[in-house]
Structure formats: C-alpha cells, structure tokens
Amino acid sequence: MFLTTEQMAQMVLEHVDLPYTPEDLAELTRVGGALEVEQRRRAKQREQDLLGSVLRELRAxxxxxxxxxxxxxxxxxxxxxxxxxxxxxxxxxxxxxQHPFVAAVREGAKGSFALAARPDVAALRLSSIAGALKTK
Incomplete structure (x- = not known):
C-alpha cells in the first residue's frame, strides 16, 4: 500500500504526540492495515484523555x-x-x-484517592523512566 505525502506528513505530526510502534508501521504496509492502526491509536488517545481527566479531577x-x-x-x-x-x-x-515509580496519588480509606504530588512532579518521574529506556 502506498501512502500519499499528505498522509505521511500527518503521520509524522501524530507520531510526535502519540508515537507509532514498530508494529503499527509494519501494519501500515498491509492492505487495510491503516484502519487497524487508526483504531489502536484512537484507543491509546482515549486512554491518555482518561488519564488527563482523572488527574484534573484529583487536582480540582x-x-x-x-x-x-x-x-x-x-x-x-x-x-x-x-x-x-x-x-x-x-x-x-x-x-x-499510585505505583511507586509514578507516586502521583495515595490511597486513603475504602478505595479513595488524593494527589500525593503535583502532576508535574509525576510527569518528571515518568520522564526519568522514559530516559532510562533510552539509555544504551
């Protein structure tokens, strides 16, 4: 399957916000693969949106x-x-x-939660984990 330059440009922009996996890129070469990749990307975007919504509610x-x-x-x-x-x-x-690597929330009584750290601090922790993955 061939991609147009417009499609490729759009993919590059999308990759910045939500990186494609190697499997996604391989799937794009199959007929009908683009639809499957798009469905997975929508699911990942939905998960990110949910994470953001949860953090906003905790912060509020x-x-x-x-x-x-x-x-x-x-x-x-x-x-x-x-x-x-x-x-x-x-x-x-x-x-x-709540996981110790993230430590953004703490659990209270009966399944209740509160922010344990500012969301930007949790983001720094996640960024350091990502940095560890990038090291050789």
Missing part, C-alpha cells in the same frame, strides 16, 4: 478549601458525560498513578 479536589479523598465513582460521575469510560477503567488509572 486538592485545590478545594476542604479537600477530601475521592473515589473512582466520584470521578466517574464527573467525567461520564464527556468521556466514555467505566469506574473500573478509572480505578486502573488510579492504581497506575
């Missing part, structure tokens, strides 16, 4: 005068109109953000 709660721990259900109720998701997906994001 942390900035309240009477900040409290919030649950996946609390977040779900806030984002469900804007994002197609489930409480289970939100909980998976919270557990990921």
């Amino acid at each position: 709660e942390a900035e309240r005068d009477q900040a409290e721990y919030i649950t996946a259900r609390d977040i779900y109720r806030t984002v469900r109109d804007d994002l197609e998701t489930t409480e289970e997906e939100i909980l998976r994001v919270l557990v990921f953000l």
Whole structure:
C-alpha cells in the first residue's frame, strides 16, 4: 500500500504526540492495515484523555478549601458525560498513578484517592523512566 505525502506528513505530526510502534508501521504496509492502526491509536488517545481527566479531577479536589479523598465513582460521575469510560477503567488509572515509580496519588480509606504530588512532579518521574529506556 502506498501512502500519499499528505498522509505521511500527518503521520509524522501524530507520531510526535502519540508515537507509532514498530508494529503499527509494519501494519501500515498491509492492505487495510491503516484502519487497524487508526483504531489502536484512537484507543491509546482515549486512554491518555482518561488519564488527563482523572488527574484534573484529583487536582480540582486538592485545590478545594476542604479537600477530601475521592473515589473512582466520584470521578466517574464527573467525567461520564464527556468521556466514555467505566469506574473500573478509572480505578486502573488510579492504581497506575499510585505505583511507586509514578507516586502521583495515595490511597486513603475504602478505595479513595488524593494527589500525593503535583502532576508535574509525576510527569518528571515518568520522564526519568522514559530516559532510562533510552539509555544504551
């Protein structure tokens, strides 16, 4: 399958925000492969959007005068109109953000969570992990 220069240019721009995997690039050479790659990219973008939404809700709660721990259900109720998701997906994001490598959230009582660090600090931790992957 041949790609137009416009398609290639668009792919380069997309790669900056959400990098293609080697499998994606190989798939693009197959007939019909572009559709499969696009579906995977939409799913990855959706996951990134969910991660951002969860962090925004945690930050909004942390900035309240009477900040409290919030649950996946609390977040779900806030984002469900804007994002197609489930409480289970939100909980998976919270557990990921709680991992010691990220340490962006801490768990309270009964499955409730709060920011443990500013999101930019968590981003720096993730960036350092990415840097470790790049080393030779």
